[in-house]
Amino acid sequence: MYVNQNQHSTALIMIFGATGDLANRKLFPSLYRLYQKGKLSRFAVVGVGRRTLTDEQFKQNVQNSVAEAIDGSKDLEAFASHFCYHSHDVTDSSSYAALKNIADDLDNKYSLGGNRVFYLAMAPEFFGPIAIHLKQDGLTDVSGFKRLIIEKPFGHDLESAKELNEQIRTAFAENEVYRIDHYLGKAMVQNIETIRFSNAIFENLWNNRYISNIQVTSSEVLGVEERGRYYETSGALRDMVQNHILQMVALLAMEPPIRLTPDEIRSEKVKVFRAMRPVEGEDVKNYFVRGQYGKGLVEDQEVPGYREEQMVNPASQTETFVAGKVMIDNFRWAGVPFYIRTGKRLESKSTKIVVQFKDIPMNLYDKKDQALTPNLLVIHIQPEEGITLHLNAKKAGQNMEATPIKLSYANTGIASINTPEAYEKLIDDSIHGDATNFTHWDEVALSWSYVDKISQAWSSTTAENFPNYAAGSMGPKESDELLEKDGFFWWPLSQFEVDVC
Numbered sequence: 001m002y003v004n005q006n007q008h009s010t011a012l013i014m015i016f017g018a019t020g021d022l023a024n025r026k027l028f029p030s031l032y033r034l035y036q037k038g039k040l041s042r043f044a045v046v047g048v049g050r051r052t053l054t055d056e057q058f059k060q061n062v063q064n065s066v067a068e069a070i071d072g073s074k075d076l077e078a079f080a081s082h083f084c085y086h087s088h089d090v091t092d093s094s095s096y097a098a099l100k101n102i103a104d105d106l107d108n109k110y111s112l113g114g115n116r117v118f119y120l121a122m123a124p125e126f127f128g129p130i131a132i133h134l135k136q137d138g139l140t141d142v143s144g145f146k147r148l149i150i151e152k153p154f155g156h157d158l159e160s161a162k163e164l165n166e167q168i169r170t171a172f173a174e175n176e177v178y179r180i181d182h183y184l185g186k187a188m189v190q191n192i193e194t195i196r197f198s199n200a201i202f203e204n205l206w207n208n209r210y211i212s213n214i215q216v217t218s219s220e221v222l223g224v225e226e227r228g229r230y231y232e233t234s235g236a237l238r239d240m241v242q243n244h245i246l247q248m249v250a251l252l253a254m255e256p257p258i259r260l261t262p263d264e265i266r267s268e269k270v271k272v273f274r275a276m277r278p279v280e281g282e283d284v285k286n287y288f289v290r291g292q293y294g295k296g297l298v299e300d301q302e303v304p305g306y307r308e309e310q311m312v313n314p315a316s317q318t319e320t321f322v323a324g325k326v327m328i329d330n331f332r333w334a335g336v337p338f339y340i341r342t343g344k345r346l347e348s349k350s351t352k353i354v355v356q357f358k359d360i361p362m363n364l365y366d367k368k369d370q371a372l373t374p375n376l377l378v379i380h381i382q383p384e385e386g387i388t389l390h391l392n393a394k395k396a397g398q399n400m401e402a403t404p405i406k407l408s409y410a411n412t413g414i415a416s417i418n419t420p421e422a423y424e425k426l427i428d429d430s431i432h433g434d435a436t437n438f439t440h441w442d443e444v445a446l447s448w449s450y451v452d453k454i455s456q457a458w459s460s461t462t463a464e465n466f467p468n469y470a471a472g473s474m475g476p477k478e479s480d481e482l483l484e485k486d487g488f489f490w491w492p493l494s495q496f497e498v499d500v501c
């Protein structure tokens with residue numbers, strides 16, 4: 001499908017959960033940026049929440065959110081004039097009729113051509129019932145397009161994800177459902193495909209003959225903050241691995257698609273999920289490590305352990321850290337471990353991918369006192385964005401000695417000072433009908449099926465050693481041992497920096 005990203009967008013955007021954190025911190029500022037860039041031409045936004053607000057109060061909230069997120073924002077009143085608010089309990093069936101009237105009126109007022117985007121920025125238990133009501137009460141009966149943007153988590157396991165999918169599919173076709181995985185909106189995650197498929201030097205080496213292992217780390221400094229209630233039902237495996245981390249693995253491992261269309265890319269990603277070696281039962285401990293933070297020092301401040309956080313069970317078994325070895329049993333990747341790692345209250349906020357190449361067969365420069373480092377390709381996802389390629393070159397001077405060198409590209413330093421924020425990019429894509437960077441049901445189902453076996457093994461045994469890592473560290477020692485037993489180690493992320501030119 002060809003998608004013209006320059007075309008102007010015309011749509012009614014209905015945000016359920018418009019008084020919540022996500023709407024205020026991410027959605028309003030992203031819509032504003034699109035508006036400022038002229039990417040939203042004719043549009044109206046209906047905000048839906050439970051609390052009582054006048055339209056004027058809501059417009060003011062929208063302006064405040066944007067002003068807080070974006071320095072020097074202007075034209076805020078004009079932007080907010082496109083917004084209105086409807087106080088509505090989504091569990092109250094009788095109140096959808098009023099919502100339909102508002103939508104129809106705005107459709108006429110702004111000539112929106114019956115195009116509707118429904119954004120569910122609410123707790124997941126409401127996703128199914130809202131979708132069903134939208135259909136039953138005629139809100140999806142439109143002459144233009146209708147699309148559903150749905151936040152994570154998409155289910156709690158495969159069973160609940162299937163149930164949710166059946167509910168939303170009563171009202172929306174698969175190609176009308178945009179399941180958000182905000183990592184897919186990050187500029188450098190999108191760059192994985194470009195780096196791989198537009199560079200002869202990488203694609204030829206991108207296999208088990210030349211790559212020894214790939215390491216994907218997404219570490220956070222923050223703890224669970226106010227999200228203890230949700231996190232207790234989730235843990236790092238469901239919160240980060242099932243979606244963001246496995247999506248990055250799929251992009252790294254997939255075969256080149258025949259075209260850069262959503263269907264072709266998805267079809268290649270799905271093959272990766274299908275090739276992931278299932279890990280279950282007793283075997284889980286050989287492939288996966290779980291951790292939970294205890295108290296510790298973060299940026300020189302003492303912080304509490306997970307079990308002392310708000311809304312957290314003082315004897316919680318929830319993991320706040322996961323490290324794992326994902327094996328992809330196909331022709332290209334047989335024998336190459338994809339090590340993944342994510343956790344809260346770690347040493348730094350950083351998402352990086354390290355591709356470690358195999359050593360050359362005979363290294364003439366590998367002397368006793370002078371070991372060469374393997375070639376590494378580091379993809380810096382965040383907070384810096386860029387790529388570094390780690391090579392060896394001749395040391396300056398007379399001797400034939402080699403020394404490590406680095407070729408560096410900083411996305412933020414060269415390409416733009418305004419890399420679009422993930423949500424801005426994803427909202428723009430969904431309004432334009434480009435589903436490339438959203439997760440298809442097949443991917444969701446397969447990734448749950450992989451993760452469920454691990455969570456089942458964990459829930460059947462007690463993690464006696466919890467908490468097993470101190471806040472501010474890089475996780476439990478078992479995470480290091482996971483690689484050590486294969487003869488590898490986690491590359492220290494702090495040693496990789498992108499030089500901003």
Ligand SMILES: NC(=O)C1=CN([C@@H]2O[C@H](COP(=O)(O)OP(=O)(O)OC[C@H]3O[C@@H](n4cnc5c(N)ncnc54)[C@H](OP(=O)(O)O)[C@@H]3O)[C@@H](O)[C@H]2O)C=CC1
Nearest residue numbers: 017018019020021022049050051089090121122123151152
């Ligand atoms: N916050 C974030 O950074 C991220 C959030 N998400 C996901 O986004 C979704 C929303 O998260 P977040 O914004 O943090 O949640 P909040 O708790 O901050 O907001 C919840 C929203 O839902 C509304 N709401 C709750 N119950 C009802 C109801 N019965 N009828 C109508 N409205 C209702 C609330 O309205 P009111 O308060 O007026 O009752 C509020 O607007 C969740 O699925 C979350 O997992 C995903 C990634 C990041």
Ligand SMILES: O=C1O[C@H](COP(=O)(O)O)[C@@H](O)[C@H](O)[C@H]1O
Nearest residue numbers: 152182218220239240244351382
């Ligand atoms: O989806 C989620 O992601 C955030 C991390 O996102 P990032 O863009 O800051 O890396 C994580 O904190 C949160 O627990 C999870 O739900």
